[in-house]
Amino acid sequence: MSVIRLLVLGAVRQHGRAHGYQVRNDLEYWGAHEWSNAKPGSIYHALKQMAKEGLLHAHEIAPSTAGGPPRTEYEVTEQGTEAYFRLLRESLTSYDQKPDVLSAGLGLMVDLSREEALELLERRLRAIGEWRSAVTEYYTPADGPGQLGHIGEIMDFWVHSADTGAEWTRALMERIKGGAYTFAGEGEPFVGVLADGEENPYATGERHPGDAR
């Protein structure tokens, strides 16, 4: 899975209705441009593509209120909501060594109930365990370890990442069990997006390509 669709759907959903630039700002607010490939081009492409596929509904909108070209606003359709939750559940459950996918899942997990989040993370732990034993059995040569030479370091690195990842997941589950955060159906949700016109307190000031000079 590509993480960009999950992020974009999550952002649009939290706004109800959003245009591309708003989504772009939210993702920057989440730091997604640092830990994923969420760049302007990818975001606009994902919006258009998902609109074409019926996951988003595009409203053609009059020229912007704040300067700049006319903008298109998007809303998540029923199909899009389905796709969103499928991607979100997958991001928390599957172990595929891609940290960006988990990061996105963490940022959006509160759209699920607390119980479901815990259940998915439990499944994640099991997936890590299965992956680990498959890899260690498979890549341990019959003539004993060490036959792999330095190539074995690659495997050791994966296994180490899996182990520390599992440990971290367990700690997260404890925090969630301990009542941390506000999940779906638990009252006023944490506001994870920027209101129109609100400035990003974590703005880097960095200019990314895509900004005019």
Add this chain to the structure above:
Amino acid sequence: MSVIRLLVLGAVRQHGRAHGYQVRNDLEYWGAHEWSNAKPGSIYHALKQMAKEGLLHAHEIAPSTAGGPPRTEYEVTEQGTEAYFRLLRESLTSYDQKPDVLSAGLGLMVDLSREEALELLERRLRAIGEWRSAVTEYYTPADGPGQLGHIGEIMDFWVHSADTGAEWTRALMERIKGGAYTFAGEGEPFVGVLADGEENPYATGERHPGDAR
């Protein structure tokens, strides 16, 4: 950086002269199809693109000796060797949260001298340290932590990954200092590619898309 170029250059270089299918098999031997995007299409594309850019020299070759369409053999040019070492050094030095890049670097680090590998890993540790303090200072709100809500879990996950990654790097450095593995200029190198016709002892038997049914 994309990891595919590094892997392909490394594989071709170890053969001296190789065709696409051979590279594809080597990368499978290294397990690269599991921890990176090394799929047939990407490999052939990288070969062609790098040939166009002068990093590889393409020999048009007569029909295959073992069935199948005619094949093209490639050799790394001087420019390609330069690019290879640049990518290799970067893969070991830079910390960018992409585990596939480091994995490739580990598999190819023995093309460097032992001292240089250690020096690059030392630089890596420093890079992780700098990254860590930049992130923690930046994303710790003035009103104390906790203001970020569950979004803070993303940051915690990155920082945890950085810390365990640094710890693992230190352990690797100890192994290298302790004399593990055979680096450049230390005699008979470890054979990391498959000879023509040799079968992959770690073949998964899995079929990847790109294989005929």
Add this chain to the structure above:
DNA sequence: CCCTTGCTAGTCAAACTTGACTACTGCGCC
């Protein structure tokens, strides 16, 4: 003998990503 299966070796279109570029508005300021 011919037909399927399997291996060798690749091509190709569609989707995605990247980074550069465009275009419009308002504001300050010289």
Add this chain to the structure above:
DNA sequence: GGCGCAGTAGTCAAGTTTGACTAGCAAGGG
């Protein structure tokens, strides 16, 4: 009073990745 700068909102071509598809040869079975 017009010039440039900063911010808004996006487009676009070039490059990359993906997964499906093609095609040749060999071995074995009925």
